[in-house]
Amino acid sequence: MFGPLICKPKSSKNNKTGSWRTELRPKYLQKNCIACNMCVLVCPEACIEGSGKNTYNCNLDYCKGCGLCAVICPKQDIIMVKEEEKKE
Ligand code: SF4
Numbered sequence: 001m002f003g004p005l006i007c008k009p010k011s012s013k014n015n016k017t018g019s020w021r022t023e024l025r026p027k028y029l030q031k032n033c034i035a036c037n038m039c040v041l042v043c044p045e046a047c048i049e050g051s052g053k054n055t056y057n058c059n060l061d062y063c064k065g066c067g068l069c070a071v072i073c074p075k076q077d078i079i080m081v082k083e084e085e086k087k088e
């Protein structure tokens, strides 16, 4: 039995999974971040980037609001907020 076939490599970038979010999205406070990179490692969408303390953020076009980054952050520097606050 065959698994799924990838006909066009890198085509997953066309699937903007951010539309999967329903109620909550992460908010990166950028106040107590120690650049441990745990949020990057745990994100199933690989949509978080950062290059030093208090620089981390996610691409909401791909974030599906699972909340794993907020749970794993050792400094509680990521919180989940209601989707309406997106346009802050
Ligand atoms: S909520 Fe989930 S998908 Fe969104 S940035 Fe955090 S870990 Fe990634």
Ligand code: SF4
Residues within 6 Å of the ligand: 032, 033, 034, 035, 036, 037, 038, 039, 040, 050, 054, 056, 072, 073, 074, 075, 076, 077, 078
């Ligand atoms: S998990 Fe928290 S402390 Fe670690 S890099 Fe991400 S935002 Fe910063």
